Amino acid sequence: AQTVTQSQPEMSVQEAETVTLSCTYDTSESNYYLFWYKQPPSRQMILVIRQEAYKQQNATENRFSVNFQKAAKSFSLKISDSQLGDTAMYFCAFSSESARQLTFGSGTQLTVLP
């Protein structure tokens, strides 16, 4: 079974600064997918970024980028130029290639301070 670990329950960052959220996972599969989801106070789950394990290049989406280290089984999220609207719970998630299950970490509550 896969496991996903987010070791930072809470983090804060000043507006316009950069912050990195950590995520590690455990799997015996060679191909899989990794995701970061954002959950603002509205509770809606919003996909932030997606990484395919067979791709060497780290995914980027505007101010959001990942540092994917396959050998270390690490998948961190970097948010640049933090904005107040980035305040949310962030979940790291793993999906096997069969895509039957999405396994989530416990989440990191990020607060952007003005």
Next chain:
Amino acid sequence: EAQVTQNPRYLITVTGKKLTVTCSQNMNHEYMSWYRQDPGLGLRQIYYSMNVEVTDKGDVPEGYKVSRKEKRNFPLILESPSPNQTSLYFCASSFSGGTRRVGEQFFGPGTRLTVL
């Protein structure tokens, strides 16, 4: 608008009173799933369905039932709710394998359930 809808959004009920939470998607997705979210535990999968009439247990299926008679609908049934099923529930859908977007799940708005 492409979306996943859930009803009701909020529900307060009593122990033992059967209830159903509906979920519907309009994106022609083969895959649908139910999760519950509890503080400190993230989201945990209850049941999932790879296609019509095909369902399987997730990590926490006890006390829940599902059915998939139509592609767009995937209701969650609590036959005899108990207080430990008080939680925030999410329905999600996605395409199955064979597409570049495999595994990327679209979530409904959530259902806050309280069992007294």
